[in-house]
Structures are given as structure tokens and as C-alpha cells.
Amino acid sequence: MAEVTLKAVRKVYAGNVEAVKGVDIDIPDGGFCVLVGPSGCGKSTLLRMVAGLETISSGEIAIGGRVVNQIEPADRDIAMVFQNYALYPHMSVYDNIAYGLRNRGTPKDEIDRRVQEAARILAIEPFLARRPRQLSGGQRQRVAMGRAIVRKPQVFLFDEPLSNLDAKLRVQMRVEIKKLQRALGVTAIYVTHDQVEAMTLSDKLVVMNGGRVEQVGTPTDVYRRPATKFVATFIGSPPMNIVPGVVAGEGSVSVGGHVMAVDDIRAGLPKGAKVDIGLRPEDLVVEPGATDGHPLIEVDFVEELGATQLFHGTLGGAPIVVQCPTDKVPTTVKRLALSIAPTLIHVFDHETGERIGRTFGSVAA
Amino acid sequence: MVEKRHWFFDTLPHVILCMGVFIVAFPVWLAFVGSTWDAATIANGQMPIYPGPHAAENYYRTLFVGAGRTTGQPVWLMMTNSFVMAITIAVGKIAISIISAYAVVYFRFPFRMAAFWLIFITLMLPVEVRIYPTYEIVAQLNMLDTYSGLAIPLIASATATLLFRQFFMTIPDELVEASKIDGAGPFKFFKDTVLPLSITTIAALFVIQFIYGWNQYLWPLLITTKPTMQTIVIGIKTMLVTQDALTEWQLAMTTAVLAMVPPVLVVLVMQKLFVRGLVETEK
Numbered sequence: 180m181a182e183v184t185l186k187a188v189r190k191v192y193a194g195n196v197e198a199v200k201g202v203d204i205d206i207p208d209g210g211f212c213v214l215v216g217p218s219g220c221g222k223s224t225l226l227r228m229v230a231g232l233e234t235i236s237s238g239e240i241a242i243g244g245r246v247v248n249q250i251e252p253a254d255r256d257i258a259m260v261f262q263n264y265a266l267y268p269h270m271s272v273y274d275n276i277a278y279g280l281r282n283r284g285t286p287k288d289e290i291d292r293r294v295q296e297a298a299r300i301l302a303i304e305p306f307l308a309r310r311p312r313q314l315s316g317g318q319r320q321r322v323a324m325g326r327a328i329v330r331k332p333q334v335f336l337f338d339e340p341l342s343n344l345d346a347k348l349r350v351q352m353r354v355e356i357k358k359l360q361r362a363l364g365v366t367a368i369y370v371t372h373d374q375v376e377a378m379t380l381s382d383k384l385v386v387m388n389g390g391r392v393e394q395v396g397t398p399t400d401v402y403r404r405p406a407t408k409f410v411a412t413f414i415g416s417p418p419m420n421i422v423p424g425v426v427a428g429e430g431s432v433s434v435g436g437h438v439m440a441v442d443d444i445r446a447g448l449p450k451g452a453k454v455d456i457g458l459r460p461e462d463l464v465v466e467p468g469a470t471d472g473h474p475l476i477e478v479d480f481v482e483e484l485g486a487t488q489l490f491h492g493t494l495g496g497a498p499i500v501v502q503c504p505t506d507k508v509p510t511t512v513k514r515l516a517l518s519i520a521p522t523l524i525h526v527f528d529h530e531t532g533e534r535i536g537r538t539f540g541s542v543a544a
Numbered sequence: 545m546v547e548k549r550h551w552f553f554d555t556l557p558h559v560i561l562c563m564g565v566f567i568v569a570f571p572v573w574l575a576f577v578g579s580t581w582d583a584a585t586i587a588n589g590q591m592p593i594y595p596g597p598h599a600a601e602n603y604y605r606t607l608f609v610g611a612g613r614t615t616g617q618p619v620w621l622m623m624t625n626s627f628v629m630a631i632t633i634a635v636g637k638i639a640i641s642i643i644s645a646y647a648v649v650y651f652r653f654p655f656r657m658a659a660f661w662l663i664f665i666t667l668m669l670p671v672e673v674r675i676y677p678t679y680e681i682v683a684q685l686n687m688l689d690t691y692s693g694l695a696i697p698l699i700a701s702a703t704a705t706l707l708f709r710q711f712f713m714t715i716p717d718e719l720v721e722a723s724k725i726d727g728a729g730p731f732k733f734f735k736d737t738v739l740p741l742s743i744t745t746i747a748a749l750f751v752i753q754f755i756y757g758w759n760q761y762l763w764p765l766l767i768t769t770k771p772t773m774q775t776i777v778i779g780i781k782t783m784l785v786t787q788d789a790l791t792e793w794q795l796a797m798t799t800a801v802l803a804m805v806p807p808v809l810v811v812l813v814m815q816k817l818f819v820r821g822l823v824e825t826e827k
Contacts, residue, residue, distance in 0.1 A: 253724060267737055269741055
């Protein structure tokens with residue numbers, strides 16, 4: 180069991196391409212840290228540096244207080260689950276799981292005990308004699324997990340492990356991974372581009388973009404107080420609406436002529452300063468019948484999602500999506516009056532995209 | 545394919561196939577028949593197309609006595625020579641190629657691509673092209689009339705290296721990384737993962753290279769002078785050239801049939817692996 184510390188970690192590839200631009204993350208012992216971001220944001224590179232599969236250009240990575248920069252992957256006391264499982268195709272499931280232990284010279288009866296235990300935990304006992312290609316995607320995924328847990332490592336590393344599974348299985352495995360990690364109490368770092376996985380799995384969510392950390396925090400923190408416009412639109416589905424606005428006074432902004440009270444906004448902003456206003460589709464409340472004093476949107480079309488409906492329209496010249504429970508508003512409606520609680524309005528700097536909150540940026544994690 | 549077709553279009557392909565089989569098989573059959581008659585019957589041009597009564601006698605003489613006036617050596621000796629050469633070439637080529645391909649694909653060393661291109665260029669330099677310098681080297685190393693002289697110059701092979709390289713490049717990088725994390729070093733990764741995955745490629749190459757080695761003619765002709773070092777392919781040729789005597793066709797035919805046996809056996813034994821290598825990937 181160990182905490183993982185990344186200090187000013189950078190990765191520069193040949194040709195001066197900077198894939199990771201100075202990342203600092205502290206993951207407590209037993210924590211579940213998810214790195215999330217769009218493809219090419221450096222999250223996989225970062226994970227592979229922790230694993231030792233990529234060299235560290237500068238900075239320091241420590242596992243359990245031990246700096247591992249110069250240590251071979253096998254000696255870092257980590258286990259990794261790969262996107263395509265990376266099972267040895269010519270070995271049986273048993274041998275796949277046992278291989279790492281054998282290479283470390285673990286006694287035979289000890290290997291057998293541990294493999295059986297891992298197989299029992301993951302319910303893959305009936306497949307131990309089979310070859311990986313005789314298994315389904317979900318079963319292969321379990322074998323890959325088995326290979327990781329049998330080693331009893333200090334840190335689990337997951338590189339988009341669920342991206343090859345179908346939607347239903349993904350949800351199921353997601354829950355299992357979380358349960359397993361909790362039960363074993365092993366520190367985990369998990370890379371994904373799926374924000375649902377990111378939100379549900381993590382204790383500590385790291386949102387990355389362009390080789391930088393945009394925000395670190397608990398999932399709720401990141402969702403409720405996104406530090407930048409990027410985080411705001413990346414986390415949450417459907418994504419947060421960003422509409423142009425101006426500062427209307429202390430604690431209020433104006434969008435398309437409508438003045439709205441805002442809770443979390445820095446004091447002393449010049450009146451009329453251009454800002455971007457973030458409004459989550461699920462936070463917008465439709466006011467049936469009301470017209471006065473509420474921002475109005477023209478509805479272009481409606482998407483039915485079953486439990487909820489998405490009304491697409493424009494507000495202040497920017498596209499906007501409103502999510503509301505089915506049957507609350509007729510889908511034939513042409514115009515919607517909206518309201519939103521002052522605590523749910525996010526204000527971002529128009530130029531830098533950073534949050535202009537009362538305490539700057541996010542709550543330090 | 546359940547559609548009903550005219551009987552003619554069902555038959556035509558079979559007729560064509562049968563003709564093809566006939567064209568290939570008839571000379572082989574004639575060689576076999578020739579190996580079962582005596583010299584006189586063949587020489588007077590009246591050999592029937594069915595086997596005769598002299599099979600046992602011909603095969604015994606060919607294998608253990610030899611055609612006295614020409615080769616002067618029993619064919620079992622020639623077969624041994626051919627076999628040693630073919631096996632050495634096949635095994636040698638595979639061993640060297642798989643190691644060099646492994647180096648080129650998995651290690652980042654200086655001049656890696658230069659090394660690869662050097663290997664690649666030898667594709668354009670088969671023995672026939674470099675025969676004089678190669679002969680010179682083999683002669684100066686005192687390897688004329690030796691098995692090493694027969695086999696080693698033919699072992700260097702770009703084709704096999706290329707084939708292994710292409711195959712290694714299809715092995716997912718994740719497998720290499722998983723091995724690293726599982727604590728397998730380069731040698732263990734080669735032994736535990738690369739080699740087992742390459743079995744079918746190795747089998748296919750073995751078949752091809754064994755037949756390549758077995759059928760060598762020019763090189764053995766050049767560097768073997770002792771009758772005891774003749775290969776079977778050379779032996780057949782030698783038997784056909786006689787000065788003032790009848791060619792012993794029945795022995796030549798017997799030798800030809802015997803020369804066909806080992807390659808056929810290799811193909812039969814390796815067929816299963818060979819086909820599996822072509823149709824099924826274990827990755």
C-alpha cells in the first residue's frame with residue numbers, strides 16, 4: 180500500500196514535442212485517482228511514466244515515498260491493466276495470471292494458492308485451463324484484472340480498461356473494479372476518456388487538457404465548481420452551456436439583456452466586463468407560463484431521452500440545451516422561460532477561460 | 545452456394561483440375577515405373593506404364609551399392625549428405641533470422657536501420673551472383689568438401705529475417721509492456737512469448753528452406769569434389785552422363801524417386817502447422 184506523488188513531471192518527445200507539461204499530483208494511500216481528458220491530452224503518457232514504460236524527461240515520481248524514476252517497471256511494485264488486455268495468447272488463463280509470479284521466483288504452492296484466490300474473487304475459476312481467445316471480452320478483462328491483483332502490488336494502473344467492452348458490460352465491470360479496489364485497499368490510477376467512468380470511480384479526479392492538469396478535486400468538486408471553461412464543458416452530459424454575458428453589477432451578470440444573480444463571483448469586477456456564463460442543462464428550470472423577468476429561449480428541436488427531454492434553442496446568440504423531466508413540458512412548445520438558482524451559475528473569464536469565483540479557481544485538493 | 549447449376553459447369557472445373565493433376569503426376573509415375581524395370585526394358589524403348597518386377601533389386605542396388613561406373617557411391621550416402629545440408633541450412637537460417645529480426649524490431653541501438661538495410665540488400669545477392677568471391681572465401685577457409693562449406697554460405701538470408709520482422713511487428717506492443725511489468729527481460733520475453741507465437745511461422749519457413757536446401761545444385765557442384773560428398777541432386781545428374789556405356793536409367797529413376805521422398809515427408813509432417821500458420825493467428 181502506498182501513496183503516489185508526482186512532482187513537476189514533464190515528458191518531452193524527440194522534436195521538442197511536450198506531451199506532459201509539468202504535472203503535480205498527490206494520490207493518498209488507497210486512493211482511486213482517475214485521469215480524464217480528451218485524446219492526446221497526455222493522460223496515457225502520464226500513466227505510462229508511472230508504470231515505467233516511458234522515461235521521465237524531468238520531475239519526480241515517487242511510489243510509497245521511493246523515487247522510481249530510474250527503477251525498472253518490474254521493480255516498481257505496480258500492476259497494469261491494458262486497454263486490449265495484453266494477455267499472452269499462447270498461455271492458458273492460469274499461466275497468464277501466474278506468469279508474473281513465476282518470473283519473481285515465487286514458490287509453486289504459493290503461486291497456486293494466489294492464482295486460485297484471484298480466480299475465485301473474479302469468478303473465472305471455470306476458465307483457468309482455457310486460452311484467452313476462447314474467452315469473451317468481459318472474461319478476458321477479468322483475466323487481465325486477475326493478473327494485476329495476483330501480484331498484490333502497491334499500485335494498480337488502468338489504461339482505459341473498459342473501452343473495448345459493450346455498454347452494459349462496461350457498467351458492470353466499472354462497479355466491480357471499484358468494489359475490488361475498495362476491498363483490496365490498493366492505490367489505483369485509472370485513465371479514461373469516459374466522464375461517467377471518471378465521475379463514478381474516482382475519489383480524486385484529475386482533468387487534463389493539452390498536457391496540463393486543468394483541475395484536481397473530488398468528482399463533486401469538479402462537477403460543482405469547474406476551475407476552467409474546459410473542465411466545465413468536459414465534465415457533465417449533456418455538456419454545460421456556455422453563453423456570452425457581461426458583468427451587470429456586484430454579484431450579478433446579464434445574459435441577453437436578462438440580469439441574473441450569481442452566488443460565486445469575485446467582487447470588484449468592472450461593470451460591463453465580458454464574461455462567459457456556464458449553465459448546466461440539468462440546472463436550468465423551466466418556468467411554465469411565466470414570461471416576465473425570465474430569460475426566454477426559442478426552441479429549435481427536442482430530443483427525447485426517455486426519463487428526460489433535451490430542448491435545444493438559443494440564448495443570447497449562443498446555442499443552449501435545457502434538460503427537463505419528461506412530461507413536464509409539452510414537446511410542441513416554441514418558447515421556454517427559464518430560471519436558475521444563483522448558486523448554480525458559473526462565471527468564466529472570457530479570455531483565459533478561468534473561473535472567476537470568490538475563491539479563485541477550485542478548492543485546493 | 546446452394547444455387548442450382550448446369551451439370552456442365554460442375555464438371556468443367558473438375559476436368560481442368562484432373563488434366564492439371566495428370567500433367568504433374570504422370571512424369572512422377574513414369575519415374576516410379578522406371579525404377580521397377582531392368583535397364584534393358586527401358587533402353588529398348590518398350591517400358592510399359594505399369595510397375596515391373598525389379599523394384600526390390602533396383603532399390604537395394606541404388607541405396608546400398610550405387611551406380612558403379614558413374615557416381616560410384618551408394619545413394620544412402622548422397623541422401624545423408626543432402627539431408628545434413630538441407631537441415632543445416634533450414635535450422636541455421638531460422639536461428640539466425642529470428643535473432644536478427646528480434647534485434648531489429650525490439651532494440652533501439654545505433655545504426656539499427658543501417659543494419660536492417662544491410663540485411664535487406666543481401667536479397668539482391670543470392671549465391672549465384674556472389675559465387676566467385678564466396679567460393680574464394682570457402683576455399684581459403686579450407687571448407688571445400690565439408691558440410692560447413694556446403695551449408696554456411698547458403699544460411700545468410702534476408703527473406704527469413706524479413707518474414708520474422710513482419711511477423712514481430714504484428715505482435716502488439718502491449719504484450720511487450722505486459723511482459724516488462726511481469727518482470728520478463730528481453731531473453732525471457734523471447735523465450736516465453738516471441739518463440740511460442742512464432743511456431744507456425746517457423747514451421748512454414750522450415751518447409752520452404754528445407755526444400756530450398758535439398759534442391760541446391762550449383763553450389764554443391766562447385767565446392768564438392770570428393771565422390772563421398774556428393775548430394776543426391778548432383779548424383780542424379782552424374783548418373784545420366786556416361787561415356788561408352790548404357791545409362792543405367794533404372795538406377796537414375798530410382799534415385800529420382802528417392803530424392804523426392806524427404807521433401808514430401810517434410811511437407812506431410814509440417815502440413816498441419818503450416819496451414820495453421822496461414823489461417824489462424826494466435827494474437
